[in-house]
Amino acid sequence: MGVSSARAIVGADGKIYLVGGRDGPIAAGATRNEVLVYNPSTNEWSPGPSLNIARQDFGIVLANDEYIYAIGGVNDTGGTNTVERIHPTSCPVFNRQPQDVTQWGGSTVALDVEVVGEGSISIQWQRDGVDLVDGPTGAGSTIMGATTPSLRITNAQAQDSGAYRVVASNGCGTTVSNSSQVVLQSPPDLSGHWTVTSLHPSYADSSTAYDVEGDVQVGVAVFDNPEYNAIEHPIIWHGSAASAMNVTPADSQGGVINAISGNSLVGWWWMPMQCYNGHQYVTCYYRRACKWDLNGNHSYPTASGWEYHLMADTDGSWHVGTVSTDDSVGNVYHHAYMWREPNFAPLDLHPSGYSTSGLTAIDGNHQYGWVNTAYPAPVPHAAMWSGTRESVVDLHPVGASRSGISGAGDGQQVGSINWTDRQAVMWSGSRETFVNLHPPGASGSVANACTHGLQVGAADGSAHIWRGNASTAFDLGVFAGPDYIGTVAYGIDVAPDGTISVVGSGINEVAGRQEALLWRMTPSCGPADFAEPFGTLDFFDVAEFLALFSAQDPTADMNHDGAWDFFDVAQFLSAFAAGCP
Known part of the structure; x- marks a missing residue:
């Protein structure tokens, strides 16, 4: 059917607008309110913004305000003396472009755009020029939001790397966003040769290792002092129990080392101060932030107005932690806090609108920890800062009752949330990248540290390591042997040669004490590579x-089923026959 009695005009955008008119044969049909837009550059027609009132044989003009004005005219009920204006449909415009992403395999990739324009806008995400569709990719990942402004790729793998862009279309035409480069790095393999070493000092009642870097481990050992019983003492190890070095300052009762970066070891110590008590001055001790070097020399910052403080993590230049004080009725207040080298310049990061806050980790230009929502019923939320109070970002997953971050490294953050139970979780810098690491069927789990796309913590009372998602949960507790229960991993380091070091603790049931433990994986050519020289x-x-199998050593339990039988031998022989890659 043709269109008659319409009006045509060139709009401010250079396109030709065919406005109103009548459908069908002359003097028959119905008056139209549709607008068609012709693009001379593409020789294509597309729908435009409709008139409010159908009309034909009317006046039309393009005014200086770039609107097209339709004036009067005839319609199916007689005529109209109304005036209405049409603004030419604007093509889609990207107010926010997709950003480049470099993450570890197993994480969630979040890409977002903001596109504006008139009329209905369709969106299509592409990778390397190919349209994406929602659902499993075949590489282990899953795509969601392929036709929305927010694209999510869960359990992203190396095959998901590429150039991502958005094609946005409306009645005006099509606009293509900038390309964002998505790079997915593969975490180290865990199939090397694992060993476990107890770092427990012979003189201690209990011990725990909290962090590791290269051949240095740091943590705490608990034993009696002449004045106090069961006091924590800061300890540095170099791979063995015999190497334990107590670095308690001479005028202190003890302390704890929480983290290491280069020659900076941070934690807290019992700082001596003179107190007036019982009509006399006596030596009191307050928990205060402290830094050591590898030789055990210590220095300490101040935090004016705060009674207690500690350092939880360091990158060697900035030290992050928490400062605290209490009032006369027992209320305790915490603030997220940073100190900067070389003179421990302080920076309070507590954001407005929250009741308390604290820092537990630092990675690059970001700091991580927790904030408590406002009184009267504060709830802990995982949070991220970028060096200022105002930069705080709430990472709390929707639906969780509480959340917090324990560690961060190489662009990832780990911690725990509470649903019905406590569960290990991971982020990659935003709430949208949240990944639940909780192993299927576990009753509880927590993640404490991460680096190189690996995460460590515990699940169901046994130390675990992950490669970015729940399905990769790998039980480290089995390598500690039958004498140990309640193992947990607190720190991890990956050396340039691929050696993985993990530190934590476990309860030695025979000795009846908690002991610092060091797990170490030496790269090998496969699961059958049990002896030096590794790699052959x-x-x-x-x-x-055979020796380990006869001794029922956990490392010879090839299928990790808790039994040493034919199936382990068969799996070893199969791996041995496969040779080195």
């Missing part, structure tokens, strides 16, 4: 496997 398979690997 030979007679020594067979002999070592």
